[in-house]
Amino acid sequence: MNNIERRDREMAYISDDTVIEEQKACRRILQRLNTVDRSDFDEIGKIVKELFGKSEDAFINPPFYCDYGSHIEVGKNFFANYNCTIIDVAKVTIGDNCQMAPNVSIYTAGHPLHPVSRNSLYEYGVSVTIGDNVWIGGNTVIMPGVHIGNNTVIGAGSVVTKDIPDWVVAAGNPCRVIKQITEADKKYYYKDREFDAEAWEYIVSTEHR
Numbered sequence: 001m002n003n004i005e006r007r008d009r010e011m012a013y014i015s016d017d018t019v020i021e022e023q024k025a026c027r028r029i030l031q032r033l034n035t036v037d038r039s040d041f042d043e044i045g046k047i048v049k050e051l052f053g054k055s056e057d058a059f060i061n062p063p064f065y066c067d068y069g070s071h072i073e074v075g076k077n078f079f080a081n082y083n084c085t086i087i088d089v090a091k092v093t094i095g096d097n098c099q100m101a102p103n104v105s106i107y108t109a110g111h112p113l114h115p116v117s118r119n120s121l122y123e124y125g126v127s128v129t130i131g132d133n134v135w136i137g138g139n140t141v142i143m144p145g146v147h148i149g150n151n152t153v154i155g156a157g158s159v160v161t162k163d164i165p166d167w168v169v170a171a172g173n174p175c176r177v178i179k180q181i182t183e184a185d186k187k188y189y190y191k192d193r194e195f196d197a198e199a200w201e202y203i204v205s206t207e208h209r
Helices: 003-008 018-032 041-052 183-187 197-206
Strands: 064-066 072-074 086-087 092-094 106-107 122-125 128-130 167-170 176-180 186-188
Touching: 003 018, 018 041, 018 064, 041 072, 183 186
Parallel strands: 064 086, 072 092, 086 106, 092 128
Antiparallel strands: 167 176
């Protein structure tokens, strides 16, 4: 079994020349993305689509970093803010309407704990899954193997080491559930600040689009 096959089966593998060639192809796309005119939103969108292979209205504020791009699957209306890093050795699956604040990092990659094993150059990747309607706060780190449920918010500065369920606010290092998100939260935009009448009317009118 070659190292690409081993990597894609989430087995221990070595980044040999065939693996590196795939990474080089990704870096050529990233070079264009990270040096494009930042006001040319149309061109940024085209490069993002090329990087991911498929996407619907996905947008990234450069700079952005990943290893392959083709291992990242995003749903509709994906948005990543400045300086997002996704180490996509294994599959990263992200649902619809997901937003990432600046400096979010998603790591699927890792190395053995024991120095003898680690120095052998074997490494691994374990997939990460993020559900629909998830907001990831700034400077969050998501570790290999994590699943984040639908409609969940991860607070800024979190280190997510374990699965997080649907419909919660979770934060901290290690990240843990802080509270459930309920219907009562809908009318607030920040802490105890309620939407004004004009904004609320728009929210209600667009809820089921």
